Amino acid sequence: MFTKDLIEDLSSNSLEEHIHKKIEEIQKKDKEINSFITLNIEDAQNSSKEIQKKIDKGIQGKLSGLAISIKDNIAVSKLRMTCGSKVLENYIAPYDATIINSIKKEDGIIIGKCNMDEFACGSDGTSSYFGPTKNPRNIDYVPGGSSSGSAASLAAGFTDLSIGSDTGGSIRCPASFCGVYGFKPSYGLVSRYGLSDMAMSLEGPGPFAKDTYGIALLLDIISGKDPRDTVTVESSKSYTKTVENFKDQDIKNLKIAYAKEFFEGVDEKIKNIILDKISKLESEGAKIEEVSLPNIKYAIPIYYLVVFSEFSSAMSKFDGFKYGHYVGGQDIVEAVSNTRETSMGIEVKRRVLLGTFITMEEFRGRWYTKALKARSAIKEDFKRIFNSYDLLIGPTMPTLPWKIGERISDPLSMYSSDILTVSANLAGICASSQPVGEAKGLPVGLQLHADSLCESKLLKGMRAVELACGGI
Template sequence: MKLHELTIRETHELLSSRKISSEELTRDYLERIQRLDPQVKSYVTVSEDVALEQAQKADECLKSGEGLTPLTGIPYSAKDSISTRGVNTTCSSKILENYKPFYDATAIKKLNSANSVLLGKNNMDEFGMGSSTENSGFFTTRNPWNFDHVPGGSSGGSAATVAAGLAPFALGEDTGGSVRMPASFCGVTGLKTTYGRVSRYGLIPLVSSFDTIGPMARSAYDVALVLEAIAGHDPKDSTSRVESVQSYSESLKKTENLRGLRIGIPKEYFVEGLDKEVEASVRTAIKQIEGLGADVVEVSLPHTQYAIPVYYLILFAEASSNLAKYDGVRFGLSERTGDLMDVYLKTREAGFGAEAKRRIMLGTFALSAGYYDAYYLKAQKVRALIRQDFQKAFETCDALITPVAPTTAFRIGEKISNPLDMYLSDVFVVAVNLAGIPALSVPCGISNGLPIGMQIIGPHLSEETLLRIGYLYQSQTDWHTKHPPCW
């Protein structure tokens, strides 16, 4: 078996028994990236020097056995919206093309102290604005299963990296499906964490009240290992949760069945427009989960149809404000011709792509005097109702299962000219962000050579339950072990 085919758990065994070194492992991945990524295009930056330095440090730690964790010496990549000290962090935007943060995001800091190895930074839709990576300011990442198709977005680079064996795990970021959707399109396991479970400090924001960092890996177990390393309260993030972090991987080892668990199937998620094969795969998966002992009931989330307009209105507003700091004054691109106003206008004109400009425009409009109540305030009120829907559902259910996306990965170029059509592909994922609850995307089928994913949604801080369902499902099925042709 080749090194890149191993899970984190298996790799850790080889590292801790010193059958391989972290440096060998890292060089193996760097070589694969060099060979395969020119086709997949999942990395914006490969941080070879940093990786080798960190690998050597990890090897010292493995030698001494001091401070050893399941992630010591394990390489990974991070979405390019997560700040890495001294390593370019661009959000796939020309406006941050040469930006090198002088500090690490808390999640990166935690992985550094676990002695994990940063291979590089993954491509994404510019600032997370998109569902395909076609809105990257640099290039479009391809779906490793079929290079003519998108990997999903906005964490498309991270999903493609894991799917193509270019990193054993990646840190993604989910604002409105940005972890789950590409995980589904690329056939990997991805977790959208409870809002505040993983610190946002150092995560370059798209929508501050939706953004969550979450792991993407090849199994629910590996996701659990990463989650327990990066989760926890951070005094630098006022919105982070204070509850202590469970040992997710330990509890997975003990789990045997799903008896006593009630699974809800929201009827609004199985409607017209849902691809037949996607529906069939998800329904089969639900049957298998029922077979593991869970009770399955139908539930209703009556405000589902309003999730997309609510999501986008709030997104436009917050994004327009979050993107104001890119003004050519302190960092990033700066067009220095003419006066200060020219610096602002020309920098932002040259630095932002069409989708970023569109959303900044719509957000500026939605917040401006006279329109605030009709758009932003109205959206926040409907958001309250969408949250209530979930609260009600969780009074009777422990988790909900739905498809992640209505279809498998669409073709590159298929939706890029119609922004509204692209927004609608987020129909099953955005409500979760409005409620701030966690959801796991698990591979559950393949149609025409492209993966299908199911979404397991739970109440706040129910990550353990979601991982348990995913883990047991994966112990019965092999969809998560299937590999794309380029593997």
């Protein structure tokens, strides 16, 4: 197991050197990839010295000095937090998010804050005010979004682990496009305290890693009840054990469903790779059956109607009066309007306006309320599947990464790329993406879903796929 071996290596080799090498790589190559907005070099170097002392005494935390990059919509005390926007270009976070506290306690070293689509509005990492992130596998292609820098910094070898956030696929999409592991936890498993909200009923932070063990390790650390986020629940915190104890023959106990709707309109090359992995799991004893999820085809409109509404409400706090970018005006209305006009990017404006429109009294019933009712239908679909199966398997993305700039001008084509990932957020269940092959030299991700708070089942599935793909 890659991440486990790395931790063992660090206990006998120099941590300072390990961190130094990461920084050197970043300085050499990140000008091109653009995965970081703010680096934390001095602090990371100091931490490596401190943690080295702990390692020498054998009293280090679970993360043992591993480098971790953090999406720039999660607060790290005294570091700039921009959310990829001009709005917060100079905002310095005054406190640590709950998950950052936990990572620091376990001796994770925060190496920098990652580039992202502006306020997480985007699916390909190109809408950041700080310029697009490039895909380390081929810099002409998008890395996926919105946690573009998290996935890219990991794929480029700038960090050992990363944290992103997933509202409708923002962890799984870039994980798939960059060829790393990404995990969207169940709603309520990981605290959102210190996460800048985009759509509060759908989103949450989650880990990126180079293997299932790395995902489980971070999940053990960041999950659990937080009095500062009332939707959170207790966590078993035994995810690493689940992965470590998984044996080849445990594959036989997995009951896995695949839905034809998750393959409709999917690139043939991706489809073939995923179907091949499904056959492999079946040949190793997993029980695989076809099921139907009839409402998935409506997931995009339902999801975006909810996102627009919650997003326009979340953005109302950015008026420039308290903090952030500010432009004056003759009166308060004009001052706020000018400020917002000159600091928000096009996709942010689009969503703010659409959200305002569909929640106006005369249109609310036609759009927003209907979406909320339809959301129940998606949740019921999944409930029915998970009454009989442990996991639902399919591709993460319907297409391979596209070239940078290709989808910027057409919002509907950008939204359509989220078709396979948004349902998990609408239903609040957990889902993952892991690399299982390549087409045209670009990575292909396999997506697994498990029921709400069934993270252990999902990790077992990820480990089974990892082993079936020849992983160690």
